[in-house]
Amino acid sequence: MEREFTSIEDIGEFGLIDRLQTILGEPADAELIRGIGDDAAVFRKSDGLFQVMTCDALIEGVHFDLTITPMRHLGFKSIAVNVSDVVAMNALPRFAAITLGIPHSVSIEMMEKFYLGVRDACHTYGLIVVGGDTTAARQLSISVTIIGEVMENRVAFRRGAQPGDLICVTGDLGSGYAGLKILIKERIALQEATADFRPDLKDFDHVIQRQLRPEARLDVISNWERGGFVPRALIDISDGLASEVHHICRQSGCGALVRQDSIPIHEQVKTAAVLFEDEPSNFALFGGEDYELLFAVRPSDFSRIDDGTAMV
Amino acid sequence: MEREFTSIEDIGEFGLIDRLQTILGEPADAELIRGIGDDAAVFRKSDGLFQVMTCDALIEGVHFDLTITPMRHLGFKSIAVNVSDVVAMNALPRFAAITLGIPHSVSIEMMEKFYLGVRDACHTYGLIVVGGDTTAARQLSISVTIIGEVMENRVAFRRGAQPGDLICVTGDLGSGYAGLKILIKERIALQEATADFRPDLKDFDHVIQRQLRPEARLDVISNWERGGFVPRALIDISDGLASEVHHICRQSGCGALVRQDSIPIHEQVKTAAVLFEDEPSNFALFGGEDYELLFAVRPSDFSRIDDGTAMV
Numbered sequence: 001m002e003r004e005f006t007s008i009e010d011i012g013e014f015g016l017i018d019r020l021q022t023i024l025g026e027p028a029d030a031e032l033i034r035g036i037g038d039d040a041a042v043f044r045k046s047d048g049l050f051q052v053m054t055c056d057a058l059i060e061g062v063h064f065d066l067t068i069t070p071m072r073h074l075g076f077k078s079i080a081v082n083v084s085d086v087v088a089m090n091a092l093p094r095f096a097a098i099t100l101g102i103p104h105s106v107s108i109e110m111m112e113k114f115y116l117g118v119r120d121a122c123h124t125y126g127l128i129v130v131g132g133d134t135t136a137a138r139q140l141s142i143s144v145t146i147i148g149e150v151m152e153n154r155v156a157f158r159r160g161a162q163p164g165d166l167i168c169v170t171g172d173l174g175s176g177y178a179g180l181k182i183l184i185k186e187r188i189a190l191q192e193a194t195a196d197f198r199p200d201l202k203d204f205d206h207v208i209q210r211q212l213r214p215e216a217r218l219d220v221i222s223n224w225e226r227g228g229f230v231p232r233a234l235i236d237i238s239d240g241l242a243s244e245v246h247h248i249c250r251q252s253g254c255g256a257l258v259r260q261d262s263i264p265i266h267e268q269v270k271t272a273a274v275l276f277e278d279e280p281s282n283f284a285l286f287g288g289e290d291y292e293l294l295f296a297v298r299p300s301d302f303s304r305i306d307d308g309t310a311m312v
Numbered sequence: 313m314e315r316e317f318t319s320i321e322d323i324g325e326f327g328l329i330d331r332l333q334t335i336l337g338e339p340a341d342a343e344l345i346r347g348i349g350d351d352a353a354v355f356r357k358s359d360g361l362f363q364v365m366t367c368d369a370l371i372e373g374v375h376f377d378l379t380i381t382p383m384r385h386l387g388f389k390s391i392a393v394n395v396s397d398v399v400a401m402n403a404l405p406r407f408a409a410i411t412l413g414i415p416h417s418v419s420i421e422m423m424e425k426f427y428l429g430v431r432d433a434c435h436t437y438g439l440i441v442v443g444g445d446t447t448a449a450r451q452l453s454i455s456v457t458i459i460g461e462v463m464e465n466r467v468a469f470r471r472g473a474q475p476g477d478l479i480c481v482t483g484d485l486g487s488g489y490a491g492l493k494i495l496i497k498e499r500i501a502l503q504e505a506t507a508d509f510r511p512d513l514k515d516f517d518h519v520i521q522r523q524l525r526p527e528a529r530l531d532v533i534s535n536w537e538r539g540g541f542v543p544r545a546l547i548d549i550s551d552g553l554a555s556e557v558h559h560i561c562r563q564s565g566c567g568a569l570v571r572q573d574s575i576p577i578h579e580q581v582k583t584a585a586v587l588f589e590d591e592p593s594n595f596a597l598f599g600g601e602d603y604e605l606l607f608a609v610r611p612s613d614f615s616r617i618d619d620g621t622a623m624v
Contacts, residue, residue, distance in 0.1 A: 006420040013446050019420060023427040027440040032407070041442035043407060046358045055409045055445055055457055062448050095344070095355060097367045099411075099455045108318040108331060115335040128339040130353035133367055133455075134325050136374050143411045143445075143455040145367060 037251070038158050039088035039236060040148070050155050052148045054085040060103075060140040068183040071110050073212040074142075075117025076124075081238065082146045083125045083216035084291040088236035089157070090221050091150035093127040098144050101137025125218055154225065156234035161252035161296035165232055166311050168302075170220050170292045172264040173241055174280060177287025178272040179204065179211025185275075207268045214291045221293075229304050231295035241312075242285040244294045252296070264310040349563070350470050351400035351548060352460070362467050364460045366397040372415075372452040380495040383422050385524040386454075387429025388436075393550065394458045395437045395528035396603040400548035401469070402533050403462035405439040410456050413449025437530055466537065468546035473564035473608035477544055478623050480614075482532050482604045484576040485553055486592060489599025490584040491516065491523025497587075519580045526603045533605075541616050543607035553624070554597040556606045564608070576622040 008016050017036065027035045033050060034042040040054035058064055058078055079096060086093045098118065102111065122129060127146065161167075182204045201208055217236075224230065233252055235244045241263065249256050265280045273280040284290075297305065320328050329348065339347045345362060346354040352366035370376055370390050391408060398405045410430065414423065434441060439458065473479075494516045513520055529548075536542065545564055547556045553575065561568050577592045585592040596602075609617065 004419070004421045007416065008414055008418070008420055008423070009416070011420065016420065016423065016446055019424060020427045023424060024431055024434070024441050027442065029406075029440050032440060032442060035440065035442045036444070041407065041409070043442070053407065053409060053443060053457075053459065055411050055443065055455075057411045057413065057445050057447050057455065059413055059447055059449050059453075061450070094341075095353065095365065097353070097365055097457055099367050099369045099457075101369065101371055101453060102320055104319065104321070106320070107316070108320055108323065108328060109316045111320070111328065112331060112335060115332045119336055122336070128341050128344060128347065129336050130339065130344065130347045130355070131365060131367065132348070133369050134328055135369050135371050137371050137453065138373070138450050141371075141413060141449065141453055141455075143367075143369065143453075145365075145409055145457040147365065147459070 034157060039085040040091070042089060042155060045149065048152050050091070050150050050152050052086055052089045052091045052150060053145065054082055055143060055145040056082050056085060057141065057143040065187070066140065068187050069212060071113035072117035072120070075114035076121045076213050078142045078144050079118055079121035079125065080214055080216045081291060082144045083121070083127070083218060084236040084238065086146050086148035087216050087218050087221050088234055088293065089148070089150060090154050090224070090230065090234055091148040092218070093125050093146050093148045095130045095147045096122070096127055096144055098129060098132035098142065100132065100134045101139065101141030102134060103136070103138055103140060106140055125216060154230050156231050156295070157251070158233055158235050158247050159251035161233035161248055161254055163254050164299065165296040166299055166302055167245065167256055167258065167294065167296055168305070168311050169237065169241070169264065169294050170217050171290070172266045172269070173237065173290050173292060174269040174283030174287050175207045175210035175266050176214060176289030176291070177283045178269040179207035179209070180289070181276055182208060182272060183211060204268050204272065206266055207272060211289065214289065216291055217293050224305070227304055229301060231297055233296040235294050237290045237292045237294050238288055240284070240286045240288040241294065248294065248296060258312050262310060262312045346469065351397040352403070354401060354467060357461065360464045362462050362464055364398055364401045364403045364462060365457065366394055367455060367457040368394050368397060369453065369455040378452065380499050381524060383425035384429035384432070387426040388433045388525050390454045390456050391430055391433035391437065392526055392528045393603060394456045395433070395439070395530060396548040396550065398458050398460035399528050399530050399533050400546055400605065401460070401462060402466050402536070402542065402546055403460035404530070405437050405458050405460045407442045407459045408434070408439055408456055410441060410444035410454065412444065412446045413451065413453030414446060415448070415450055415452060418452055437528060466542050468543050468607070469563070470545055470547050470559050471563035473545035473560050473566055475566050476611065477608040478611055478614055479557065479568055479570065479606065479608055480617070480623050481549065481553070481576065481606050482529050483602070484578045484581070485549065485602050485604060486581040486595030486599050487519045487522035487578050488526060488601030488603070489595050490581045491519035491521070492601070493588055494520060494584060495523060516580050516584065518578055519584060523601065526601065528603055529605050536617070539616055541613060543609055545608040547606050549602045549604045549606050550600055552596070552598045552600040553606065560606065560608060570624050574622060574624045
């Protein structure tokens with residue numbers, strides 16, 4: 001008996017999601033506003049109020065390496081990357097559930113440090129852990145689900161950009177990936193080092209911080225709310241600028257022009273790019289893990305967002 | 313530098329949850345009705361209506377073995393065990409998010425079969441998959457979050473049982489574990505077998521079905537709703553009757569008397585118990601994975617639940 005075996009690598013994560021979604025078919029529920037295909041699902045909570053739901057997993061050996069990742073930062077990051085997906089719907093996070101797969105090599109003390117980071121993030125972003133599940137596993141596996149809320153008239157999707165809109169990003173890009181590259185390089189140096197080796201990372205404090213303890217841009221959407229601004233299309237930058245621009249374009253049915261010299265890039269990314277003999281813009285376009293926001297705005301609205309946002 | 317290393321096995325899953333919960337502290341949110349400590353978290357959706365949120369993971373090598381688990385059944389079970397936690401709050405499931413960690417050894421075709429099972433379960437229980445995440449992993453890891461709904465006046469918690477209440481269970485117990493034991497035995501026989509070996513499992517069809525494709529008892533709580541009945545305390549039986557009675561007692565502040573000869577046990581469990589030289593009641597008390605309901609009821613209400621429920 002011959003069986004079909006197509007490797008998931010052959011079609012990639014997005015290809016897999018497309019095939020699985022085909023099996024499930026189009027969902028029909030009066031309260032469901034948006035299912036699979038955006039940063040979070042959206043359903044109606046009450047008159048004028050939407051709920052959003054998102055989940056994102058961090059797996060040891062895939063998303064993080066325990067030899068270069070402090071547990072408290074990992075706890076913070078596990079919440080922050082999910083808050084970032086809530087923020088990418090222009091919504092505020094409310095409740096989180098955390099599912100942990102824990103290998104034998106991980107102690108109670110390590111998990112307590114992890115939870116200190118979770119608590120830090122809950123305080124920072126104003127959400128509450130309401131449940132979860134813990135189980136044994138071969139790799140440390142962290143799966144977080146967050147429920148958030150947004151007024152119906154403030155929700156933002158990936159779709160919605162119009163020809164002529166300006167494409168903007170918050171903060172600076174490429175730092176998350178530059179931080180990862182520096183940490184991996186130092187880990188290798190550390191493994192090959194003599195006893196008196198001390199890594200000197202202060203020249204890269206910004207990019208390392210951005211890799212180990214990224215922040216979700218809840219501050220940006222809170223400013224927008226105060227100013228009465230809603231972007232036409234919105235996504236968070238978790239997979240690199242190129243991928244996210246593509247998502248906005250595909251779902252909005254338009255093209256985009258990104259000017260390489262307009263991409264905001266930190267000096268430390270430029271230094272890291274020299275070190276790794278690469279272009280800084282590659283870090284921003286393809287690196288990922290920046291958790292900044294990419295959004296489309298009417299040209300007439302651009303003057304309303306006076307907060308260091310860069311037009312790309 | 314000496315570091316503390318306490319193994320999680322030393323204090324167990326519930327001990328770990330207690331320690332992590334201590335770090336997070338008591339949650340404060342006007343809309344949060346119940347956080348960690350029941351089958352699902354409960355928060356207010358609107359006037360008179362609560363939402364529940366639960367997540368449960370199934371990990372290869374911990375919760376299932378791919379050599380004896382058809383993918384379509386696994387997909388169904390992944391949803392059903394989470395629906396069971398929703399049902400254990402007397403709530404109806406609405407939306408699900410699925411996070412998958414997929415190893416290289418798992419093909420697209422296998423995941424498509426898995427999703428056929430997910431679809432079956434969504435049809436059976438009336439819920440919709442609205443999102444998720446997929447990533448690489450060393451073990452097939454399935455983490456599901458389900459959001460459900462229940463009227464405020466129908467919600468049931470683990471706490472709430474009163475002295476004098478009757479303790480009841482639905483269906484029969486011990487079957488899930490008996491099914492697992494039979495499947496493991498047959499797998500070993502198969503590994504040692506000659507080419508013409510065919511496992512004969514028809515004497516154990518009930519318990520194998522209960523292990524591979526358990527059903528959540530949405531039918532029971534739907535009957536209760538039609539009859540206007542609400543149990544005083546409610547939990548689903550995922551870890552065995554003994555553990556669940558203990559949860560109800562601890563959270564309700566009472567003791568309980570379980571009469572061994574009143575526990576409903578299927579004939580096939582009795583046959584399996586003989587085969588494995590064990591007591592059938594041990595399968596029911598300590599086996600787990602039955603996904604039946606355990607609940608406390610006022611003696612005067614018992615006549616209202618005429619549906620094969622056993623008083624234990």
